[in-house]
Amino acid sequence: MKKMKVLLAALLSVTVVLGTAIPTNAASADVNIEVQETTMDNVSVTVPTSIPIVFNADGTNTLPTNWTIENLSAIAGIHLSQIDMNAGNSGWKLLAASQDVKTISKDTKSIKFSVGKAGDLKLIAPTSGTENASGTVVFGNAEISIPSGETQVLSFDVQRGAFTKSEASAKAFDMVLTFKFN
Amino acid sequence: MNQAKKHNSLYLGICILMVVFLAVMGHSCGQELAVSEYESNVNQITEIDASKRQEELNAIVEEGKMNVNYSSNAVFSGAVSETFNIKNIKNNHHPIVFTLYDEGGDCIYTSKKIEPGYEMNQIELSKELSKGTHECKLKVGYAQEGNVTSAFPITIEVK
Numbered sequence: 330m331k332k333m334k335v336l337l338a339a340l341l342s343v344t345v346v347l348g349t350a351i352p353t354n355a356a357s358a359d360v361n362i363e364v365q366e367t368t369m370d371n372v373s374v375t376v377p378t379s380i381p382i383v384f385n386a387d388g389t390n391t392l393p394t395n396w397t398i399e400n401l402s403a404i405a406g407i408h409l410s411q412i413d414m415n416a417g418n419s420g421w422k423l424l425a426a427s428q429d430v431k432t433i434s435k436d437t438k439s440i441k442f443s444v445g446k447a448g449d450l451k452l453i454a455p456t457s458g459t460e461n462a463s464g465t466v467v468f469g470n471a472e473i474s475i476p477s478g479e480t481q482v483l484s485f486d487v488q489r490g491a492f493t494k495s496e497a498s499a500k501a502f503d504m505v506l507t508f509k510f511n
Numbered sequence: 512m513n514q515a516k517k518h519n520s521l522y523l524g525i526c527i528l529m530v531v532f533l534a535v536m537g538h539s540c541g542q543e544l545a546v547s548e549y550e551s552n553v554n555q556i557t558e559i560d561a562s563k564r565q566e567e568l569n570a571i572v573e574e575g576k577m578n579v580n581y582s583s584n585a586v587f588s589g590a591v592s593e594t595f596n597i598k599n600i601k602n603n604h605h606p607i608v609f610t611l612y613d614e615g616g617d618c619i620y621t622s623k624k625i626e627p628g629y630e631m632n633q634i635e636l637s638k639e640l641s642k643g644t645h646e647c648k649l650k651v652g653y654a655q656e657g658n659v660t661s662a663f664p665i666t667i668e669v670k
Contacts, residue, residue, distance in 0.1 A: 370584040378575040378657030381568045391564045393572045405583065407663075500658045505650070507662040510583070 373401040374475075376506060382487060396483045398506075400475040406511035409473040409481075412444060413505045414453050416462040421501040423455045423464035424488075433490040438501075441488040446473060450486050474511060575657050577603050581649060587669045590639040597622075597651070598630040609651040611665070613640060619647070624654045640669045 376398055383391040400407055416422060422439040424430065433439060439460055443450035451468070455461030475481045559567070581597040599607045606624035611634075613619050619636045645667045652660030 370582050371580070372583050372663060373578060373580045374661070374663070375576055375578045376659070376661045377572050378577050378653050378659045379571060380659065381571045383564060383568065385561075385564075386558070389561075391561065391568055393568045394565065395569045395572055397576075401578070502658065504659045505662055506659065507648075508664070510664055 369404055371402065372405055372407075373403075374407065374508070375399040375401060380485065380504065382485075384487075384489060384492060388491070390487050390489070392485045392487065394482075394484075396485070397480050398475055398483065399480045400477055402477050404477055406474065406476040407508045408470055408475065408511055409468055409483075409506060410470075410509045411468065411505075411507040412453060412466050413507070414442065414464050414502045415505075416502050417500075419498060419501050421498065422460045422462055423453055425455050425459040426452050428459050430488045430490050435491045435493050437490050438498075439490070441486075442502075443486040444483055447482070447484040450484060470509075470511070476511070574604065575653075577605075577607065577653055577657075579651050579661055579663065581609075581651075581663070581665070583664065584666045584668070587636065587640070587667055589669070590636040592634050592636075593670075595634055596630060596632055597625070597649075599625040599627050601628045603627045603653075605656045606654045607651055608654045609649055611636070611667075612648040612650065613638070614645055614647065616648075640667060642669050644668050 377393075377396050380396065381393060385391060398409070414423060420438050424439050424441045426441070428439075428441070430439075430441060442453045442464070444453060444466065445451045445468070449472075451466045453464040453466045456463045456465060473481060473483070578600050580600055582595065585595040586593045587595075597609060604627065606626050608624055609622045610618055611620040617638065619638045619640070620634055621637075622631065622634070625631060647665050647667050648662050649665045650660055650662040
């Protein structure tokens, strides 16, 4: 009881001190809170929709460095579980790890395409054989995890042969990113 | 005799001067020819430098970013939804389309284009799912732009 009194006295004294410290002409601001129905199952994720790639004349490649997935969801952590690529009828193909791009003939539209976190890239392997128009890579639950409110940059690596003619392939491949909840 | 010698010396002097003059002229003409050849064979570099190209690629990626915004749970009465929501928020630059797949990978709904700033709150599946809970897949992307689409889980409860 004695302690309670001391605490109350202390609280009062603080209030008094504050009351005297605030100038009489201080501006006041209202704090307005608007409450809306909470939708806990709302998913909000920002993803890139294209991967522009340039095969430079000197043999190097220019690839995007800002390929970022942003998880804006309030509660849902996600992870990237799979990436599928499909060239359709574009003529491009994905090569298996066993294939050496240095030995393929010039102007061959076959590439080795790797993706993942920087320093930990995984090859998108052909769905069958050593060369195929479609390919897949699977990631474990923790490999590319993006908790709520966080972002993840994906890096790429492309290995290819030489090209003797300039060409622009608007849609060499279609890509599907498959996400799951953590 | 002396007069003739003087004339000869004068002619010789004039000849030497002419030779020197022609030599100087010829040399300067040669220089002009060399400059002209240089100019015709050496051109300004038109190839974009690496950093500029990198900036351009990153700008394309940035411009193409799309926000996927939907409700991960949907309730259906038969084939018609009671609760369902997908938004194409205003910040997205283009119309979106989405497709729903059931657990077996069969397409059960394909949307038309949804313009930025609009949402869909009701759909009717092309195939009625059995009563209970189904772990389905929602695949969404820009209707025309880009070549990357994203697939997310969606739980469909059929009453």
